[in-house]
Amino acid sequence: MEYFSEILLLGIDTVVFTICLKQYIHYKNAIKVIKNVELYDVGADIENLLDKSSNNKVDYVAVRGIVKPLKESLQSINKKDVTGVIQKLSVKEHIVARTSAGYWSDQERTLQQIYNTVPFVLQNRWYRVEIIDPLSADILDLDIISDNFQSSVPTVIDHIWGFFTEHSTGVRQRGIQSTEKMLREDSIITAIGELSKSKTESNYFILQPPLNGPPFYITSMSITSLMRKLDDHKKIYRIFCLMSGALGIVLATIMARRYWKNKQQQRLAEQLRQSLETSRQERRQRVRDRDLREDQICVVCKTNAREIILLPCGHVCICEDCSVSINNNCPVCRTQIIQKAAAYIV
Ligand SMILES: [Zn+2]
Numbered sequence: 001m002e003y004f005s006e007i008l009l010l011g012i013d014t015v016v017f018t019i020c021l022k023q024y025i026h027y028k029n030a031i032k033v034i035k036n037v038e039l040y041d042v043g044a045d046i047e048n049l050l051d052k053s054s055n056n057k058v059d060y061v062a063v064r065g066i067v068k069p070l071k072e073s074l075q076s077i078n079k080k081d082v083t084g085v086i087q088k089l090s091v092k093e094h095i096v097a098r099t100s101a102g103y104w105s106d107q108e109r110t111l112q113q114i115y116n117t118v119p120f121v122l123q124n125r126w127y128r129v130e131i132i133d134p135l136s137a138d139i140l141d142l143d144i145i146s147d148n149f150q151s152s153v154p155t156v157i158d159h160i161w162g163f164f165t166e167h168s169t170g171v172r173q174r175g176i177q178s179t180e181k182m183l184r185e186d187s188i189i190t191a192i193g194e195l196s197k198s199k200t201e202s203n204y205f206i207l208q209p210p211l212n213g214p215p216f217y218i219t220s221m222s223i224t225s226l227m228r229k230l231d232d233h234k235k236i237y238r239i240f241c242l243m244s245g246a247l248g249i250v251l252a253t254i255m256a257r258r259y260w261k262n263k264q265q266q267r268l269a270e271q272l273r274q275s276l277e278t279s280r281q282e283r284r285q286r287v288r289d290r291d292l293r294e295d296q297i298c299v300v301c302k303t304n305a306r307e308i309i310l311l312p313c314g315h316v317c318i319c320e321d322c323s324v325s326i327n328n329n330c331p332v333c334r335t336q337i338i339q340k341a342a343a344y345i346v
């Protein structure tokens with residue numbers, strides 16, 4: 001296909017643009033709702049707020065408090081004195097891979113990722129807010145408890161074997177990274193979501209992912225820092241949007257120009273062909289013998305001399321001008337025309 005690479009590039013560019021635009025809009029809307037969100041410390045204020053609200057529910061609110069587990073807390077694997085309510089264990093493999101373009105690039109792939117959780121609340125004296133479904137949060141800030149990178153040490157055999165295989169497989173392991181992250185017990189966090197009153201207990205509230213749209217955040221940052229972080233993301237996606245948009249326009253312009261140039265070249269070639277054909281016809285007209293017998297005249301136009309032999313039947317029955325439009329069958333015997341050639345009758 002003529003424009004294959006351009007269309008492919010434009011396709012990839014459009015996908016990148018769409019993803020970036022979606023992210024940009026997401027962050028823009030997130031900043032808009034966070035800007036208006038009210039922050040409450042766990043306590044009597046929350047109770048007052050819910051008492052004032054209709055059906056004991058506030059659609060979107062930020063609540064700050066101290067993390068306390070509802071069951072026995074989780075213990076860190078790497079640092080025994082650390083306990084928490086959410087634990088994320090991940091094992092990543094770092095590899096050096098040869099890309100299809102021929103150069104080497106560092107890549108990482110997740111081999112395993114596990115979350116452990118125990119139900120928890122944000123607590124302040126006798127007021128408690130339970131956080132529902134924390135893993136579904138759009139932002140979930142966890143502390144890094146440990147981060148180990150173990151590089152794979154190639155043995156001599158690996159080196160020799162690698163010499164033969166690396167170039168064919170194009171993948172070499174650099175090492176294994178294992179990370180442990182936790183939401184620590186007793187840390188102060190802010191959770192932003194939908195707040196409601198517990199139906200059974202007093203001084204007990206529930207914060208869950210908002211049902212209709214706005215993002216759910218569990219963060220150790222202040223609202224201002226959170227907004228700054230979201231704004232940074234928004235800016236990055238805006239730059240990506242502009243870049244991929246500009247690239248798209250450039251690609252489309254290049255394609256349009258090439259298409260237009262091709263069309264113009266085709267038109268010029270056609271004009272040239274036609275003018276050559278006309279001049280050839282005129283030249284033939286000038287040299288033609290006007291004084292012809294009936295059996296020397298073209299059977300189609302009845303004017304010019306017979307100039308073309310049709311093969312395989314061998315009839316010499318048409319002039320060169322008429323031969324341009326006769327391609328299928330001989331006008332005399334209806335045999336299919338395989339070939340036409342100039343006939344020189346002397
Ligand atoms: Zn003719």
Ligand SMILES: [Zn+2]
Nearest residue numbers: 313315330333
């Ligand atoms: Zn014939």
